[in-house]
Amino acid sequence: MGEVAVCYNPFMLPDLQMNDVVRLRKPHPCGGYEWKIVRLGADIGLECLTCGHRVLLTRRELNKRIKKFIATGDGRPLPTR
Numbered sequence: 001m002g003e004v005a006v007c008y009n010p011f012m013l014p015d016l017q018m019n020d021v022v023r024l025r026k027p028h029p030c031g032g033y034e035w036k037i038v039r040l041g042a043d044i045g046l047e048c049l050t051c052g053h054r055v056l057l058t059r060r061e062l063n064k065r066i067k068k069f070i071a072t073g074d075g076r077p078l079p080t081r
């Protein structure tokens with residue numbers, strides 16, 4: 001029996017929109033796991049919901065770090081994978 005993979009297809013970039021909230025695999029030093037999308041572009045801007053710190057990640061990097069979607073900012077259904 002292997003690990004049960006609750007995984008994102010690493011070749012598929014997440015369908016992100018502004019204000020979506022995602023949970024990352026590792027916590028921010030402040031202890032927060034949840035981040036809001038604040039910038040979309042070649043790099044994705046994320047704001048920590050716990051402390052308000054902002055970071056920029058490449059889509060590829062973010063795709064590796066996302067654990068799950070928590071909420072969408074525009075009310076569309078949560079992306080499922």
Ligand SMILES: [Zn+2]
Nearest residue numbers: 028030048051
């Ligand atoms: Zn934080």
